Amino acid sequence: MAEHKVRFSILVVSVSQQSPSHEIFDRRTRAIRRDRAADKFGAHDFLYRHMAEELLDRLADVKRDLVDVLVVGCPDDYLPSRLRALGKRVVCTDSGHVNAAAVGGVQADEDALPFADNSFDLIVACGTLESVNDLPGALLLMQRILRPDGLLLGAFAGAGSLPVLRAVLLGAEGDRAGQHIHPQVDVRAGGDLLSRAGFTMPVADGDTLTVRYGSIFGLLDDLRGMGASNVLLSRPPMLSRAVLSHAATLFLKAADADGKTAERFAIAYLSGWKPDPSQAAPARRGSATVSLAEALKPKRRD
Incomplete structure (x- = not known):
C-alpha cells in the first residue's frame, strides 16, 4: 500500500535530443512484457491507478469541452471507461497486442502513432513514456495529431524511481554490476x-509514491505484474541465485523497524496545449507601463 504522496514543482532546464536511430529499448520485448502482464495486471495496478486518477483530477480543472480523446497506454479499460463516463469519445492505443485488443484499440508504439494530423482534442498518455525510444519524436507526433487548442496530459515514472532496488542490486553485483534499471527521464526536462x-x-511537475515491501521479491513481482521489467536492448543476463539472495539480504537491511522496506516511485506529469490563435499570448517585451525598479520601490507612508 502507498504510504504517502509528496508533490513538487521544478524549473525547466534544457535537454539534448536523442537521435531516433540510437534505440535503447527492445520494442518487441516491451510489447511481450506488457502482454504477459495483462491477465494479472489488476493485482499490480497501484502505480497506474495513481497516475490515472491524478490525470483525471487535472482534466477536471480544464474548462474546455475536449470530446475526442486518444488514450496512450491501455493496460486495462479503467482510464478509457472513466473518460467515456465524462462523455468523451475514446480511442485507445498500446504497444502490447493483447492490451490493445482487449479495449478495441490500436497496437502502436508512442513514437509511431498511426493517426492523421488534427484528429483529437485530448491525448492522455499514462504510464508508458518512460520506455519510449524517441520521446522527443513521440511528443512531436502527439502535438501533430492534436487539433488546434488541443491538450496533452501525460504521466510516467521518472528519475528518482526505485532508488533502493538500484542500490541493492549494485551492492549485490559489486564490480560486475549490470544495468537492470532503465535510464530515467528527469522531470526537469519535461x-x-x-x-x-x-x-x-x-x-x-511531479509527485512521489512510496510503497513498503516485506521483501525484494514482492517489489520484483509488482514490476513484472505491471509490465515494467527490464526491456533494454543491452540488458544483462538474469541475476544468479547468489546475487539475488545477496540483494534480498541488503533489501531487508534497509527495512524499517516493522521489517518493511520503503521504495519510491517518482512520477513526472506533463501538460501542454497545441497552439491556436485564440490562446492568450504573453505581453510584448518592453510593453510594460511601469518599470520593475518603480514597482519594487517601498511604498511611502502618510
Whole structure:
C-alpha cells in the first residue's frame, strides 16, 4: 500500500535530443512484457491507478469541452471507461497486442502513432513514456495529431524511481554490476521537451509514491505484474541465485523497524496545449507601463 504522496514543482532546464536511430529499448520485448502482464495486471495496478486518477483530477480543472480523446497506454479499460463516463469519445492505443485488443484499440508504439494530423482534442498518455525510444519524436507526433487548442496530459515514472532496488542490486553485483534499471527521464526536462515539440503553456511537475515491501521479491513481482521489467536492448543476463539472495539480504537491511522496506516511485506529469490563435499570448517585451525598479520601490507612508 502507498504510504504517502509528496508533490513538487521544478524549473525547466534544457535537454539534448536523442537521435531516433540510437534505440535503447527492445520494442518487441516491451510489447511481450506488457502482454504477459495483462491477465494479472489488476493485482499490480497501484502505480497506474495513481497516475490515472491524478490525470483525471487535472482534466477536471480544464474548462474546455475536449470530446475526442486518444488514450496512450491501455493496460486495462479503467482510464478509457472513466473518460467515456465524462462523455468523451475514446480511442485507445498500446504497444502490447493483447492490451490493445482487449479495449478495441490500436497496437502502436508512442513514437509511431498511426493517426492523421488534427484528429483529437485530448491525448492522455499514462504510464508508458518512460520506455519510449524517441520521446522527443513521440511528443512531436502527439502535438501533430492534436487539433488546434488541443491538450496533452501525460504521466510516467521518472528519475528518482526505485532508488533502493538500484542500490541493492549494485551492492549485490559489486564490480560486475549490470544495468537492470532503465535510464530515467528527469522531470526537469519535461517542459523543455514539450516546448521543442511545439506545445504552448508547457508544465512539468511531479509527485512521489512510496510503497513498503516485506521483501525484494514482492517489489520484483509488482514490476513484472505491471509490465515494467527490464526491456533494454543491452540488458544483462538474469541475476544468479547468489546475487539475488545477496540483494534480498541488503533489501531487508534497509527495512524499517516493522521489517518493511520503503521504495519510491517518482512520477513526472506533463501538460501542454497545441497552439491556436485564440490562446492568450504573453505581453510584448518592453510593453510594460511601469518599470520593475518603480514597482519594487517601498511604498511611502502618510
